[in-house]
Amino acid sequence: MIDLRYVREHPDLVRASQRARGADDSLVDALIAADADRRAAVGAADDLRSAQKAASLAVRGASAEGRPAVLERAKALAAQVKDAEEAERAADAALRTAHLALANVVADGVPPGGEDDAVTLRTVGEVPEYDFPVRDHLEIGELLGAIDMERGAKVSGARFYFLTGPGALLEFALAQLAISRAVAAGFTPVVAPALVRPEAMEGTGFLGEHDEEVYRVERDDLYLVGTSEVALAGMHMNEVLDLSAGPRRYAGWSSCFRREAGSYGKDTKGIIRVHWFDKVEMFSFCPPADAAAEHLRLLQWEEEFLTALELPYRVVDIAAGDLGTSAARKFDIEAWFPSQGTYRELTSTSDCTTFQARRLSIRYRDAEGRTQVAATLNGTLCAVARTIACLLEVHQRADGSVHVPPALRPWLGGHELLTPGMSLAAVSGPGVPAPAAPTR
RNA sequence: GGAGGCUUCGCCUAGUCCGGUCUAUGGCGCCGCACUGCUAAUGCGGUUUGGGUUAAUCCCCAUCCCGGGUUCAAAUCCCGGAGCCUCCGCCA
Structure with missing residues (x-):
């Protein structure tokens, strides 16, 4: 697996490496897109988890009469977290696939050709x-x-x-x-x-x-x-x-x-x-x-x-x-x-x-x-x-x-x-x- | 192949039965500071690893062998798997 940060910072060099191998350089852009997708999915899921954690703690502190409403809210958030985590998993898997598709970056000085x-x-x-x-x-x-x-x-x-x-x-x-x-x-x-x-x-x-x-x-x-x-x-x-x-x-x-x-x-x-x-x-x-x-x-x-x-x-x-x-x-x-x-x-x-x-x-x-x-x-x-x-x-x-x-x-x-x-x-x-x- | 036990932040360890400030206890080691002729000792603070965010800090999320599940909530309950240890069987 190549360094994602390197791909983000030097996409042109990674594309050139792919071409030198006779491989598909569009895989690089697919990887960059998958990386962005994953980070968005992670951010969304993190925020929801944070909210759900707070809601969950509130259940414990809730008064007897306030409890049903608080519990309801926590349950709703739990459902949302579940969805968000599903999306996160999918984005992770997509990133991994795109990541594994790329070969190592060819070193400087390697002869071109086959x-x-x-x-x-x-x-x-x-x-x-x-x-x-x-x-x-x-x-x-x-x-x-x-x-x-x-x-x-x-x-x-x-x-x-x-x-x-x-x-x-x-x-x-x-x-x-x-x-x-x-x-x-x-x-x-x-x-x-x-x-x-x-x-x-x-x-x-x-x-x-x-x-x-x-x-x-x-x-x-x-x-x-x-x-x-x-x-x-x-x-x-x-x-x-x-x-x-x-x-x-x-x-x-x-x-x-x-x-x-x-x-x-x-x-x-x-x-x-x-x-x-x-x-x-x-x-x-x-x-x-x-x-x-x-x-x-x-x-x-x-x-x-x-x-x-x-x-x-x-x-x-x-x-x-x-x-x-x-x-x-x-x-x-x-x-x-x-x-x-x-x-x-x-x-x-x-x-x-x-x-x-x-x-x-x-x-x-x-x-x-x-x-x-x-x-x-x-x-x-x-x-x-x-x-x-x-x-x-x-x-x-x-x-x-x-x-x-x-x-x-x-x-x-x-x-x-x-x-x-x-x-x-x-x-x-x-x-x-x-x-x-x-x-x- | 059979039976049982175990796995917690570098190492050791508490917590698991009975789910909720566990935001994980304590010791060792390590780092910083203080004190001290030097060293040692002592005191105070820090010390898992990833990810997200950021100029950086802050902050947020995940992480108690791994993967599922139950639940508003899991180190803790349930299911599956891996590794280690002990005993039996078999084997070089």
């Missing part, structure tokens, strides 16, 4: 060259015994998979690396629920246009999250945070579930686009004035993570028409996928300014001690399945083995290569004693 108009800010790392025919991540995964799509489909259907052997170990290695780096950077690590109540889903803006993307557990009126952003934002709903020591940062781990409705035929091979994956998500609460700077910090942490994995990538500034409802600005990092000969989205970070926090009522105390709406930001540190896909492809060798970046080695038994048929018993992690020599 999906194809993202601006590449920089390209980092060399696109690798291979002197052998490259395999896609599924072929490599199958050679390594790391990915099993067929059995995933047998058990759960299309777009489900098993990570097996080295694939499973890779998941944990990535999780450890991501969480460790986040903790070192000052994030509070969080294991977040993947099943949330409607308020959290709605507050983060996922029941609007993304409604079709979301799994709903009807029986219990719960939703499966598409990202731990939902649980992390919901964590502090209806709270006043202390942000005097700087942004409050969380690194959340959870499974993520997406119906992928409307993506039939897209990325059907492998684990790039799946109904379920695990993810380490960064989430930050900060004063709105710091949000843009915080956004760049999240982006930097994302870049450092990919650099540690030795993955070539580019950073793109998403155009206004392609922003999510809650985002004022969004940067994606796209990593190189050799089998596709192109960069594909691996992580994404959004500055939601006060849009989510206003809905969720997440506030902080400013220097003067007043409560203000906080800003929220989110960024992927590691979406595991897709990252594994990218790693396998980029670091593949002619013989089907895969180079392990040094950053991951501590959790993969120190190995420099994952090789088809390798013994997993040798792939121990820190804290695990070396396997005992076989006794016979």
Whole structure:
């Protein structure tokens, strides 16, 4: 939800933002009208309630003979209040509808246009060259015994998979690396629920246009999250945070579930686009004035993570028409996928300014001690399945083995290569004693 | 799944049986002022959160977990829901 005061004071800027998104700018005027209606209705109902309260008190003080008349008057006012409150409710609902219809105000500097108009800010790392025919991540995964799509489909259907052997170990290695780096950077690590109540889903803006993307557990009126952003934002709903020591940062781990409705035929091979994956998500609460700077910090942490994995990538500034409802600005990092000969989205970070926090009522105390709406930001540190896909492809060798970046080695038994048929018993992690020599 | 208890303005708490200056009690904490070599102690005052109105103040309305209902009037009575706790059952 955007700030109503801002809409009142700068309707032209909000209209421009709507146009930049390719959305209807007349919604702004509808919102302003609904706001005026509501305030009129509230004023009328308040005045009537005030009169009725006085009348009601008069009933108590009335003499025996004056009482019937006073009571009559109080009853009449009560009826009027009832009507006025009905009108107030209607005006409230109309305002809410108009309010929810508006997406966040696009930040200054966001490129105009739609999906194809993202601006590449920089390209980092060399696109690798291979002197052998490259395999896609599924072929490599199958050679390594790391990915099993067929059995995933047998058990759960299309777009489900098993990570097996080295694939499973890779998941944990990535999780450890991501969480460790986040903790070192000052994030509070969080294991977040993947099943949330409607308020959290709605507050983060996922029941609007993304409604079709979301799994709903009807029986219990719960939703499966598409990202731990939902649980992390919901964590502090209806709270006043202390942000005097700087942004409050969380690194959340959870499974993520997406119906992928409307993506039939897209990325059907492998684990790039799946109904379920695990993810380490960064989430930050900060004063709105710091949000843009915080956004760049999240982006930097994302870049450092990919650099540690030795993955070539580019950073793109998403155009206004392609922003999510809650985002004022969004940067994606796209990593190189050799089998596709192109960069594909691996992580994404959004500055939601006060849009989510206003809905969720997440506030902080400013220097003067007043409560203000906080800003929220989110960024992927590691979406595991897709990252594994990218790693396998980029670091593949002619013989089907895969180079392990040094950053991951501590959790993969120190190995420099994952090789088809390798013994997993040798792939121990820190804290695990070396396997005992076989006794016979 | 079953039974019972609980939820009050940052924290604790009175009030709920029996509806009406509850415009919510008291303590702690916090803020201001006074007093005092300093600190402490003490005294006085303030201290929920939203909304409406306003240049600002004043004022008005709402708010006792949430949503309905009864009533001239609801923290208080009735119905529905949520959360927490205890016990039983089941379960990793």
